[in-house]
Amino acid sequence: MKPVKGKQNFPCLKIMQSEKVNNARRAMRWGLTCDKGQCQEKIKKNGKEITEICQFKPTIKQVKENQQEEHSCHYYLQKYEALVSKHSLWNYHAYFQIMKFNKKLFEDYLDRKVSIFDEAHKIEDQIIQFVGxxxxxxxxxxxxxxxxxxxxxxxxxxxxxxxxxxxxxxxxxxxxxxxxxxxxxxxxxxxxxxxxxxxxxxxxxxxxxxxxxxxxxxxxxxxxxxxxxxxxxxxIDVSEFSNLFFNTEFQMFMSATIDHKSFCENMGFEEDEVAFIDTPKSPFPVENRSIEFLNVKRLSYNSSESDEIEVIHTIDRILSEHSQERGLILTSSISRCHKILRYLSPNNAKRVRICHSTNKDGKTQDEIIDEHSKDPTGVLLSSSLWEGVDLKDDLSRFQIIAKAPYPNYTEKRIKAKMKKFPLWYNSQTLTKILQGFGRSIRSENDWAKTYVLDSAVNNVFFMAQPMIPKAYYDVLGIENL
Ligand code: SF4
Known part of the structure; x- marks a missing residue:
């Protein structure tokens, strides 16, 4: 498969030429990447304004016929190679960009029979970036x-x-x-x-x-x-835009955490036009994924201080029980992260790193995870690592779900969406919890213990029971009817 990577992964040959840098590695180190390149510029020639295309930019026709210049822009080469090849692999942003803005330009290359969308539970978030x-x-x-x-x-x-x-x-x-x-x-x-x-x-x-x-x-x-x-x-409703992005004859949406009804409703698909495959059993052994529901307190926006503190004391106790291992604590907001850190015992607080996509001290998420990987008893604390992070093997042997991650209903869009699609709110919360369960168990031989502290999580499972994928029935103790 030909993959397409973003512009920030390639050195820009035009900037390298103007800055007189002839080493690609050095250019990358100095941040002279394609996202900063002026691929086309308006210039004046003989008193007329014309658009000048970067001399390194190949045409898709050249790439198709393998006639490109020796020094061609690496970003466009890989993008055009993907477009002309039989099979290609795209990130959502690059794919949606083409489907929304450049469909006409590349229509000869977009006539595909099948498209496969991974991490389908996140498609809505991707679509909203392209609308409004x-x-x-x-x-x-x-x-x-x-x-x-x-x-x-x-x-x-x-x-x-x-x-x-x-x-x-x-x-x-x-x-x-x-x-x-x-x-x-x-x-x-x-x-x-x-x-x-x-x-x-x-x-x-x-x-x-x-x-x-x-x-x-x-x-x-x-x-x-x-x-x-x-x-x-x-x-509010992204379904009216799905025709724009999903139009191959066959489409396959993959996720460990979607359910038939709410997915179709949200995407505007007819339920009986969508076949649903619910894997009956997780490929990972149940004993490697054990979950303990401690039901310490039911947390909410209005929880009493003593309930909040009791949950934090339980976190502290679990950290002490796992004093020789790395772990992960997931909660619902950045302010809760800080509160947890404030009330932990000094010994455990020393082990904890708050980790989000941007952090107070300017460190990136990757930099913090890298520090964590070098600390044999480190613990990550976050309200955003519910998805998209791989804490395999020793990177995390225990994880604590401190608070149910309900979407923020004070946001007007969330409120309006809940009103229009009542299933959506529960399915969003359920998806996030199930995604959280998977952060520390990344392969058949990997294992980690999960503790759930907030008893509101039971309510989510109760309300959303028909949406729970079968692969989770064993760890949740649900009878397979
Ligand atoms: S086409 Fe490539 S080399 Fe030229 S400016 Fe754009 S990114 Fe840089």
């Missing part, structure tokens, strides 16, 4: 607009804001192009950047106007002084 838009305070300032003139709880007011931003970028682009400074010494990078911002906001507005009732304005995020930082406009 976010508005940041920097954009509003850049366009000389004032946040006071808009109502950040009203969709029409946000559409007006999007309009004003688009108008302002269009005017900026026109003024810059007409200025004498630009005529003498054009800044193409700036123009390309402004054009990209204009396109994003204009395209987002088109999506929203196609069906206004399907969009909500989330509560804006603000800084510590209450100043506006960002607002996002997102679709």
């Amino acid at each position: 838009f976010d508005i940041f305070s920097g954009q509003i300032e850049e366009c000389n607009l004032s946040t006071e003139r808009y109502d950040f709880s009203d969709l029409d007011s946000m559409i007006k804001l999007a309009d004003d931003i688009a108008y302002s970028y269009a005017k900026k682009i026109k003024d810059i192009k007409e200025s004498s400074a630009y005529q003498k010494n054009p800044d193409y990078e700036l123009i390309t950047k402004l054009e990209r911002r204009y396109d994003r906001v204009a395209q987002g507005k088109i999506d929203i106007l196609a069906n206004k009732d399907n969009f909500v304005v989330n509560e804006p995020t603000r800084d510590n002084n209450g100043n506006f930082r960002a607002v996002s406009l997102k679709p």
Whole structure:
């Protein structure tokens, strides 16, 4: 299979040439990667503005006929090789990008019979990145607009804001192009950047106007002084966009944690057009995946302080029982992570590393996991490692589910989605818990013990019982009827 990797994985030959760097490894080390390359630029030739394509960029026809230049851009080579090959492997972002924006351009290569989508429980999150838009305070300032003139709880007011931003970028682009400074010494990078911002906001507005009732304005995020930082406009129902992304004759969606009914409902598929294969048994032995439900307390937004502390004391006790092993603690928010750390005994607190995609000290998730791997009794504490992390073998021999990970219903989109799709809220929570169970058992011979502390998890299993995949029946003690 020909894989497609993102631009940040390849050195940009054009930047290397301009910076006089001739060693690809060094270019990577210095961050001279393809995501920073200007693959096409507007330049002036003989008094006319033309678009100049980077000399290293191959055409898809060249790649198909194996006629590319010796020094061709590595990023485009692998992307075009994937498009012209019989089988290819894409990340969601790159694939959706093509399906949404470049389908026409590559239509000769997209005529496939079968497509397979892995980690299908995360498709909705991927789709929302491509529909609707976010508005940041920097954009509003850049366009000389004032946040006071808009109502950040009203969709029409946000559409007006999007309009004003688009108008302002269009005017900026026109003024810059007409200025004498630009005529003498054009800044193409700036123009390309402004054009990209204009396109994003204009395209987002088109999506929203196609069906206004399907969009909500989330509560804006603000800084510590209450100043506006960002607002996002997102679709409630993603099913109306699934035709855009899923259109091969046969499609296969894979996940250890989806169920037939809520998946079809969410994606807008007819249930009887979708065959569902529920693997009857996990390939990993049950004794390697044991789960202990301790039901310490039922935690919620309004839990009493004493209940919270009792759960943390139980975490402390489990850490002491596993004093010679690495482990993982999963909870529902960053503030809960800090609270847990505050109340642990000093000996156990020393072992714990809070780990998210971005961290206070500027460390990345990978850097923290790397430190953890070198600490023989290290423990990761997180509200985001429920999915997408492999803590195989000794990297984690015990894991603690401290709090049920309900979606944040104070977010307007979540509230609206719950109202429209009652199954969705439980299925989201269930998926996250089941994904969490799998973080530390990554192969047949791997093993880890799981402790569930929050008794609200029982309620999730009760409400969502028909959605639980059969492979979990053994560890959950559910009779296979
Ligand atoms: S085509 Fe490749 S080498 Fe050229 S600017 Fe773009 S990323 Fe860089």
